[in-house]
Amino acid sequence: MSLQITAIVERWPVDGHFIIARGAKQFVDVLVVAVSDGTHFGIGEGTAVYYLGESAEKCLRQIEGITQELANYPVVVARQLVQSKLLPGAARNALDCALWDLEAKQMDVALWELAGLKVLPAPLQTAFTISLNTPDIMRTDAQKAAADGYGLLKLKLNGADDRERVAAVRSGAPKAQIIVDANESWGDLDIAAEAEALKNIGVAMIEQPLPVDQDAALADISSPLPIFADESCHIANDIARLRHLYQGVNIKLDKAGGLTEALALSKAAHNAGMQIMVGCMLSTSLAIGPAFLVAQSANWVDLDGPALLAEDRPGGFVFANGKLRPA
Structure with a gap:
């Protein structure tokens, strides 16, 4: 069972203004990663941590650089490998969350159960x-x-x-x-x-x-x-x-x-x-x-x-x- 990993960058406009001490944003570019085993499909999203020098495009290249290496591993092993193959940041976040999502669907359980929560998440x-x-x-x-x-x-x-x-x-x-x-x-x-x-x-x-x-x-x-x-x-x-x-x-x-x-x-x-x-x-x-x-x-x-x-x-x-x- 091989894993097919794909990633894209999406742009989403901000509503009105978003301004912090470092500057203003009119939109956000997010990295969306999808992982499939041919039957099930997991998806995750990350936003570049800009003050660390990340960008959505850099994160996309990080994902593209690791897809072949992970392709032949089971989802649980792939998620373990990702922790050491990618540094903490938006790329690893999007891929890690996509792998969690895929694993939950493979096991036919809710993500909150797989993550170890004891009760249904509350508002x-x-x-x-x-x-x-x-x-x-x-x-x-x-x-x-x-x-x-x-x-x-x-x-x-x-x-x-x-x-x-x-x-x-x-x-x-x-x-x-x-x-x-x-x-x-x-x-x-x-x-x-x-x-x-x-x-x-x-x-x-x-x-x-x-x-x-x-x-x-x-x-x-x-x-x-x-x-x-x-x-x-x-x-x-x-x-x-x-x-x-x-x-x-x-x-x-x-x-x-x-x-x-x-x-x-x-x-x-x-x-x-x-x-x-x-x-x-x-x-x-x-x-x-x-x-x-x-x-x-x-x-x-x-x-x-x-x-x-x-x-x-x-x-x-x-x-x-x-x-x-x-x-």
Whole structure:
């Protein structure tokens, strides 16, 4: 039984604006990988981790370079080999998830059962991202998100006038829970003082305030808010270093390189007593399916990628009243 592996790049427009400290996006290119044994068919999606130098085209070439090598292995062995043949990233994520999907279909079981969950996955509250912008525009975006039922808002910040932005969002969505993502932009700020000020406005958590090469400084900072690692956390082996710096980690399958490593990372973080957020890149619902399983045991969920696109795949996740659930 040989495996046929194919991959393509798809472009999906963003709904309105998506702006973070590193820049703006009008669309996202995703890598879609399909694996067939001739009878069953598995599929996965990955979004290039651009701050690591990935692109959808580079990821596509990674898949094309490994297809023949995996062709003659059973799906379980192929998935094991992928962990060492490809580095963590979007290419391995898309292929790993496609192999999980194929294995579940070969065994005629639900993916959540194959992944080791004990009960049917439940709908989850998800954050909705408020892009970096002027305070007035962020207030308006927050008002709209709250009107759409989102009770958890994730604000993109950049280290300049962030308190004004948070205050504007708080006035626009007074009942919402707020978390903030600095995307490594607070290198010149007093982190403890900034956290104290944001706590007073009602912020509940801070994500990746410092650049990756500066986060050792967090060991000497006493923050009144929990600080989560995003860009600093990719795989399970990162936990040994991060547990002394951060209170939690943001698990993204594109960073981890698939469901296999994301499950291992979740277990390592839990064992270390750290909190967990499960997040995503801009993506369609195809990429959210495996992440949704990991998120069942998370403290925070940020799986709004498809809700930020102009349209999603048919039959994708349903976003309603601030929650996501399979269609």
